[in-house]
Amino acid sequence: MRVAILAHEKFPGRAKTALGVLRYADYEAVAVLDRESAGSRVSDHVPDVQDAPIVEGMDDLEADEVDALLIGIAPIGGGFDESWRSDVRTALEYGCDVISGLHYFLEDDEEFVELAEENGCELRDVRKPDDDLTVAEGIAGDVDAEVITTVGTDCSVGKMTVSMRLARDAREAGYDVGVIPTGQTGIMIEGWGNPIDRVVSDFTAGAVEEMIVEKGDEHDYLIVEGQGSIVHPAYSAVTCGILHGSMPDKLVLCHDAGREVVHGYESFDLPSIPTYVDLYENLSAPVAEAEVVAGALNTSDLEDDAAREAVDEYADALGAPATDVIRHDTDEILEVILE
Amino acid sequence: MRVAILAHEKFPGRAKTALGVLRYADYEAVAVLDRESAGSRVSDHVPDVQDAPIVEGMDDLEADEVDALLIGIAPIGGGFDESWRSDVRTALEYGCDVISGLHYFLEDDEEFVELAEENGCELRDVRKPDDDLTVAEGIAGDVDAEVITTVGTDCSVGKMTVSMRLARDAREAGYDVGVIPTGQTGIMIEGWGNPIDRVVSDFTAGAVEEMIVEKGDEHDYLIVEGQGSIVHPAYSAVTCGILHGSMPDKLVLCHDAGREVVHGYESFDLPSIPTYVDLYENLSAPVAEAEVVAGALNTSDLEDDAAREAVDEYADALGAPATDVIRHDTDEILEVILE
Missing domain, CATH: 3.40.50.300 (P-loop containing nucleotide triphosphate hydrolases)
Incomplete structure (x- = not known):
């Protein structure tokens, strides 16, 4: 899976999730989105992780070069920063899934739900627990x-x-x-x-x-x-x-x-x-x-x-x-x- | 507050909540509902708690002698037993609040919600946590x-x-x-x-x-x-x-x-x-x-x-x-x- 990783204004120091994904995940990182460091590369900041260009936003990528947008930062409180909305919107219009670990669930956002439906893609709120969990059996x-x-x-x-x-x-x-x-x-x-x-x-x-x-x-x-x-x-x-x-x-x-x-x-x-x-x-x-x-x-x-x-x-x-x-x-x- | 306590077929041995309320709460117990022991009194079964008559159901009580119905038993899994529905219905028609500690929330039951609205009474699911809880501060x-x-x-x-x-x-x-x-x-x-x-x-x-x-x-x-x-x-x-x-x-x-x-x-x-x-x-x-x-x-x-x-x-x-x-x-x- 080819992913773009959103880390606006926080890469690399305050982008724990983005860094973890670059370091350990099997995804191919197409780009990191950080409007502050745009123009540089991941390797200019961190030596020992997967390299990728840093770009301003999803608009800098083509629809056919990325499969998913991953939210790689979490502000205190886990809210959604409205300055990210255009990137999420573009990703969905490109047909990309959007993966988020925020407390704010993308699935509860009407615009995103509609766009995901229109473009046949998925909103994945990884912080939303399964509905079928239950007590341990001790096994x-x-x-x-x-x-x-x-x-x-x-x-x-x-x-x-x-x-x-x-x-x-x-x-x-x-x-x-x-x-x-x-x-x-x-x-x-x-x-x-x-x-x-x-x-x-x-x-x-x-x-x-x-x-x-x-x-x-x-x-x-x-x-x-x-x-x-x-x-x-x-x-x-x-x-x-x-x-x-x-x-x-x-x-x-x-x-x-x-x-x-x-x-x-x-x-x-x-x-x-x-x-x-x-x-x-x-x-x-x-x-x-x-x-x-x-x-x-x-x-x-x-x-x-x-x-x-x-x-x-x-x-x-x-x-x-x-x-x-x-x-x-x-x-x-x-x-x-x-x- | 004058309460009726529902404990069908489980009083007193398997009615921990009913017994706890009779023993420690400040409520006035008007009756225990247990269709199996109806006709006897609480004091025939348990010596050291508040006494009350045991009746078949809410129909045996008058609307003006009770303020709330309290679900005093919990089946394994915490579900709502359909054989209790007529008692809850009657209670709501009497204008009584209904208090429940079941995993099944009365507030999610359409019939009960409608009846509670019509009769100006409250469904109180005590097992439903407040929405405004958060992490401890250590204070x-x-x-x-x-x-x-x-x-x-x-x-x-x-x-x-x-x-x-x-x-x-x-x-x-x-x-x-x-x-x-x-x-x-x-x-x-x-x-x-x-x-x-x-x-x-x-x-x-x-x-x-x-x-x-x-x-x-x-x-x-x-x-x-x-x-x-x-x-x-x-x-x-x-x-x-x-x-x-x-x-x-x-x-x-x-x-x-x-x-x-x-x-x-x-x-x-x-x-x-x-x-x-x-x-x-x-x-x-x-x-x-x-x-x-x-x-x-x-x-x-x-x-x-x-x-x-x-x-x-x-x-x-x-x-x-x-x-x-x-x-x-x-x-x-x-x-x-x-x-």
């Missing part, structure tokens, strides 16, 4: 695949990136690995999944279990994209539902180097790394015996030497191998994850 | 009230009953206590509340926090009705959201004597009581330092001597005072809860 542990769940010390510490990178590197090494996407970017990259943070709270574990059961006999390994943190003042329910719903065999603890307080909730200190290990393992145990076998540290704010040192310290605190999956290689942690 | 701990949250070893171990009984006994002893209802029966009894199991999972903690903030400066104590269990294969997300959203000062651990496996999920063993204490306290700590200060044991399946012994053993395992709030008194545990 995710019965699948053939070994289940590895990424967990975190906080939000935005890299669980999605770690999940995708581990899956990619393991596949390159010849392993049969599936990914269970639980958030909007993961869902956009994989092209399917349940947005766990939007499901009815009683169905949190069930929505994860449903995905594990669907894919669990097709692969030797499943990597479950975690969300939030088990001691987050707002989001721990989602984290807990993913932990128990996925019934993992192994856990990978993700952390951001230097993070000491909960992002956006600065009056709450993060507990120590060994405390997280105990919490995740002890909470998981009655449902699924799972051990934190490896760690992933985001060191993007550090210089090379400091990064290496931070990873070593993190591994010591964990009592398990660790790496920065973007900066360093994943060989050592894949060894324990896939053993 | 429940800032309220003046001391927050006590009931937590459990499993579903259906008595958290709602314990919350209501503790509140009632504390009020009778002169304390100013509010209840934060999180489930359908609690909401029916108190006449307000958020059905936490039905909210968007990202808003689980936020929906609890909103209630605590609303009531937290009006009372000296708030008792938060817990749900599920922190190691339940399906419902732990809801439990975790209530734990962190309520930011409790104290916890009361509820358990059912003799329960050894998760109800309905019999392949999962319950951990030991001290393990639950550690799990709840350790998981709470990074958000709110809370101690399990007391226990409540449901001994309804035991003889008197065995019940007394079971409570003593439970208290020993907890390292804290315990009681059966229905069978024994609550003096000792209220002392530590309200100290």
Whole structure:
């Protein structure tokens, strides 16, 4: 599928979804739309992802060179920015599907619905949960695949990136690995999944279990994209539902180097790394015996030497191998994850 | 408010909501509707709750003697039983409001909507969450009230009953206590509340926090009705959201004597009581330092001597005072809860 990725005024620094798609998805990126950086290329800004030209808008593309427009940014609150309307309109007139992870559903927009009908294309709101979700049966542990769940010390510490990178590197090494996407970017990259943070709270574990059961006999390994943190003042329910719903065999603890307080909730200190290990393992145990076998540290704010040192310290605190999956290689942690 | 309580073929054994309302709500019960026990009285079946005649249906009551019909039972799945339709119809024709905690929303039933409009009465689906819920801010701990949250070893171990009984006994002893209802029966009894199991999972903690903030400066104590269990294969997300959203000062651990496996999920063993204490306290700590200060044991399946012994053993395992709030008194545990 050939996609254009909308990232107006936010590429690359504040376009997490766009970057994730360029880095990990199988789509062919025809262009990034960013009226601020138009004229440059993706490779002028980010070295290690799929390259593409950056253009002003959909008008700069021809109808026959693109299959879908993907909304690659999410403003705070998840609303639709009216300055994007002409791009979405043009995409639909070109017959392109439009894929969005916004809280604002394109399907609720009359103009878009009409245009999609007229042009025989689809509006895909990936943040809209399936209607047929229900409570977990406690059967995710019965699948053939070994289940590895990424967990975190906080939000935005890299669980999605770690999940995708581990899956990619393991596949390159010849392993049969599936990914269970639980958030909007993961869902956009994989092209399917349940947005766990939007499901009815009683169905949190069930929505994860449903995905594990669907894919669990097709692969030797499943990597479950975690969300939030088990001691987050707002989001721990989602984290807990993913932990128990996925019934993992192994856990990978993700952390951001230097993070000491909960992002956006600065009056709450993060507990120590060994405390997280105990919490995740002890909470998981009655449902699924799972051990934190490896760690992933985001060191993007550090210089090379400091990064290496931070990873070593993190591994010591964990009592398990660790790496920065973007900066360093994943060989050592894949060894324990896939053993 | 004068209410009729629908409990067809299920009173009293399988009519948890009806019994809860008769036991704890301030409503005047005009009648219980149960076509199987019609002709008898509530007091013929249950000794220690508000008494009322049991009748066949709404037709046995006069329009001017009842203000509301309350659905006091919930079939598995939460559907609407068509054999109740004539009672709801008659109630609406009488001008009565109809209050329901079913998953099936009365507001989605065309006939009921029309009748309610014609007769100027209200359909109140208490399981329908407010539209304006959002994520927690982490501020429940800032309220003046001391927050006590009931937590459990499993579903259906008595958290709602314990919350209501503790509140009632504390009020009778002169304390100013509010209840934060999180489930359908609690909401029916108190006449307000958020059905936490039905909210968007990202808003689980936020929906609890909103209630605590609303009531937290009006009372000296708030008792938060817990749900599920922190190691339940399906419902732990809801439990975790209530734990962190309520930011409790104290916890009361509820358990059912003799329960050894998760109800309905019999392949999962319950951990030991001290393990639950550690799990709840350790998981709470990074958000709110809370101690399990007391226990409540449901001994309804035991003889008197065995019940007394079971409570003593439970208290020993907890390292804290315990009681059966229905069978024994609550003096000792209220002392530590309200100290």
